[in-house]
Amino acid sequence: MPGTCQRLNQRLWLVVVLACVFLSREGSASDKPAVNLPARPNFVFILADDLGYGDLGCYSNQVIRTPNLDAMARDGVRFTDFYAGAPVCTPSRAAFLTGRYPVRSGLVNVLFPNSKDGLDDTEITIAQVLKTRGYATACIGKWHLGHLPPYLPHRHGFDYYFGIPYSNDMKPLVILRARAGQEAETVDDKPQQADLTRRYTEEAVRFIREHRERPFFLYLAHNMPHVPLGASAAFRGKSQRGIYGDVIEELDWSVGQVLAAIKEAGLENKTLVVFTSDNGPWLIKKEAGGSAGPLRDGKGTTWEGGVRVPCVVRWLGTIPPGQVVREPTMIGDWFPTFATLAGAELPKDRALDGVDLSPLLLGMGTLPPRALYFFNGTRLEAVRRGPWKLKMTAKGDLLFHLEKDMGEQHDRAAEYPELVKELRGQANAFLRQLGSLPKPKR
Template identity: 50%
Template sequence: MALPACLKKTPPAAPGHPPNVVIIFTDDQGYQDVGCFGSPLIRTPNLDRMASEGMRFTDFYVAASVCSPSRAALMTGCYPQRINMNVFTRLVKGEEQGGGVVLFQNSPRGLHPNEITLAEILKRRGYATACVGKWHLGHLPEFLPMAQGFDSYYGIPYSNDMNIRRGDKSGPPLMRGRQVIEHPADQATLTRRYTEEAVKFIRAGKDRPFFLYLPHTMPHLPLAASETFKGNSRRGLYGDVIEEIDWSVGEVLKALKECGVDGDTLVVFTSDNGPWIRFGDRGGSALPLRAGKGTIYEGGMREPCIMRWPGKIPAGSVCHQVATTMDLLPTIARLAGGEAPTDRVIDGKDIWPLMAGMPGAASPHEAFYYYPKEATDPMAVRSGKWKLHKAGPRFKTWQNEKGQWIHRRVDLPTELYDLESDVGETTNLAEKHPEVVTRLARMMDRFDADLKKHSRPVGPAGDLATSPASA
């Protein structure tokens, strides 16, 4: 895919004043689960207003269809496979055993301390940094947020369905810094408390540049909402949870205005992967996309994304170009007056021309690669309008004749889709366009060979006893 000549040169200059940065990252929220992305039942007036005041990205991707790998990509700007944050071990009876696609409360590893996170880049530029919410990149001290560039941390260190037992109590822990302050965490009040913590950070840091990373625990199962929102939506408890998150977005935006930093702040909203559709009404919707969490169909890795920066990102605009969470690191680094690391391969690209709505701006990605949650090799690639799925075993989610959801690894044929005319991946064109199949397959093989040649290790195994959040 040829890029316009203007994008082959040095990218246009970023605005002179380094912005504050807020990244709101939800968990398992579907593509359709925002009003401005087509939700028929869930009300999201604050996100809708954010889109009307900023830019909506329709072709925005995460680098994995499950939690930990996706978060690693956001923090480092790299495909999870490049930094070996895609397949994880657990400690069972004193021995490391493999097979996990995310980190667990008995996982001894995490994001390698030598990786350079977005928080570390911004901290070096003088930013105050805070992580409020779900981390899921390792719960041992050497992997937690305060060892990865954040000044403070408040939240659950992994998924909310991962429990530790203390006495007769079981559930996920709530941490501040490196200490557990509540066990089990009261999940019904998490979104409200995360919001209060985020607003407190904004108010305290308004006189210097700040980076707020707000990765919500919800709507990952088990769902929980506060009494204020429980039972209020037309979409059951799942809708209640999303509407409370929307309230949280509104509180963050309100705090930015009240502190006089609204015009100096870039706010990004997206989700870590697609919805858990096999749980029916307890999960979200990725329509009109196919499938959801755990798959490499569009519903698993294409996410709703909204970006807002008054006066810098054109209001009410829509971007249909391919962009990814990996692009946030190099883009924000340059906006802050810094740069992405140059001593290692970074897969993300500077997408400021897209964000700024510059005439003729096109995606800087020749292709985007889909790595399945259980594999180390890519099984799909998108280049321009074409998306190729390799033949072989892949996870598929479907409903059987009894209406039951099935999520299973099955052998699937080569599939080729035209995403411009068939975003739901319903019509396989592989037999009609064998030349496209061949070209994309070769592209995928070349990229993966280079990725493996320039890969980096996962964090070394630590001692579970050093963390109060270990199982």
Template identity: 40%
Template sequence: MGHLLALAGLLLANTLTANEAETAPKPNVIIIFADDLGDGDLGVQGHERFKTPNLDRMAADGIRLTDFYVTTPFCAPSRAALLTGRYPFRNGMTRNPHPLGDLGRSQADEFGLSPNELTLAEVFKQSGYSTTCVGKWHLGHKPRFFPSKQGFDEYFGILYSNDMHPVELFEGDKRIEYPVYQPTLTKRYTQRAVDFIKRHREQPFFLYFAHAMPHKPLAASEDFYKKTGTGLYGDVIAEVDWSVGQVLDTVDKLGLSEKTLIIFTSDNGPWYGGSTGGLRGMKGINWEGGIRVPFIARWTGKIPAGRVSSVPTVSVDIFPTCLQAADIPLPKGVPLDGTSLLPLLTSDVAPEERPIFGEKNGHIYSVRQGRWKLFVRWPGQRREANLKPVERWLDPRRPDGVRIIAPYEQAQPSEYPGLTSGDTFKGIALFDLRNDPGEQKNVAGQHPDIVERLKAQIDAIQQSVAEEKSRRSPTGSSLEK
């Protein structure tokens, strides 16, 4: 009932007269979501070897947020948070769904984002937008979890990570290709995204463009493979940057730049071969290197060019930001965890300082507020490896059990993307990110008052989630469609 009422309220609120519609054109919204791209992987973020002229241009024409976080250091929960505006411990998407054969499983996983969760695509669709998802989904690979059930008119992509078996390409709800030759993915995804923009130039649209790269197995097309001189990872980054340039150029050539908000970010930190930009840790770990990612936004005429902000922000903010940009009211009866960043993006008006939580597998690991970051669980550490020259790093999942789908040697564990030094701890740790962005020195003992204040923030949001669960329907869903 709650979900139906939320959608009905949106429909009523967005029913405009003809005259109102003429004076209130809806902007387009494009979200480009890279996979496993680190905070230091872009030229504009300080990488000295990777060249990303299109993303650098996008930042020069818009705003870059230096302290932007995702909610979790890995794939599916991060995607669910972006599309719902709710932390995974609230929306229930706390882990990755695994298809048949992945990690030695004999049966496919039945897990996915509850169809009762309200997505950004559903809100846009109810508001008269055309919606499409291009690329990685990873919010459930059973038909009841498909993008078409979550507000998307069109879909073209792989339903989970590109290292999970079987690697199948879907169009809508139908499998159209198996196995997928991954060196062509970025180009094909880009072609679909550009085609969608061209077909819907005369009406408001929402494009969610979720790249497969630079998630392993890394793969680049012939135009980029071994062309950059920076290794396969650098080739892949260059092709993702090219893809962003194609989207920007298409929007500009169609005269849509002043009515299109474009956001670029990543789902979590980097894997081996990438760069955290000097932060500690990597993908899969709640150190800064696993959860702090690039964020660039461009909206010609609305977002002043060349701005940089260090205000801490988080991916659940994207949901309310996009709705405010489109002048769509927030859905009633849906507890959101994010706050709109539109005043920050357009007018440098920062949101009120609030806690930003880092979680993993449904557990809160950290909370940041202002300069301080508190850990209440040890975030872990992936291993480094000193491989002999004759050895290769082999992913035990081997993307496809029979066929080679990405015929390139992958990045090695010796190519660790972030810092591995720093204090270890059991229980509690506090870091001053203003003076210690690499999280090297635990200062919890010097600031017991700050520790208690941040612990209280964790208690408060856990209480909020518990209260929402107590109001759930008998089926266990927090919302009803």
């Protein structure tokens, strides 16, 4: 009974929010869409690998063509200050699935094919939470949270898995298929890099078509544009940015195929679609890496280019189109957002670091004040509060006003020593609050 009451309260809050959104919009009554909040909306979360802040047209790239993602941004929300969970693969994915900073799960390092660790069964994933509300769940693509049987997706709330269990530059390179309650099987022990995006897209479209009659959560995690790059014949040599541009344009095509499948199933008004990246571009790969645009540095660092990533969201009929959200947000926020929209209970036995983004998505204003913390492995290297970012380096603390200096070129620490002291104190207090943490997994 208490769980039912909580879900009813969540639903009532969201209905009130939606009503306020549409009543406050300008225009005649005929211009205003009807309030239509599905009881259990579908969620499609598309994650690129090593995509940079400056790689999409809707983030000012003038060379690579991304019409489907640009349309998503026009039809929904484009986040300007959205952050990955870490500057590298494994911890960022852990942050998304658990809604927690990776240091809480111990998944702070990149896992490899010889790793013995992975996502513990003590962690609760968003897939498991959505299963309590009757969702069909699938993970398609890169997993990278442990390749051994106890750590694979079908052991952590996903009904179905198809993909490579780690990065596409790791060996043995295999595609696994697994279903809940069954053992994983190898379906391809020599997959071609050029086929991965197409194969994942076909699996995603099939899942949508097969589950059109019930709520579903699709986690589509592409291996691209992580090196080695691969694009199918239909896209190879077609962009103005070499093989990297070919790969991004095929990813955009993939998004278009997923959106078309949702439309074909009659689910556009019942499906929330998110596209983002696990971290910034791998700049040391030169032409095989992406662009951080105006941001400093890239993958592997907690400078903005390593952790600030594109994020566009669409939910036709519910999210007002053409929004640009400048409030700092992070990948772990999708856990409580999806759970709340689904009417599911959030775990009460652990700390969640993400917050519900519904007010931003629905155009209802801002989130409660908070700070965002940026770890590199187990090291807390930066904290952002409002427009200010404190970067803690071996040579001292640096302070940047990101609204005026998103490229982190002008250190303001000498001008605002009290603010530096305050943010440093807040960072230290957060570390104390974390308490005893699990041993880093490798």
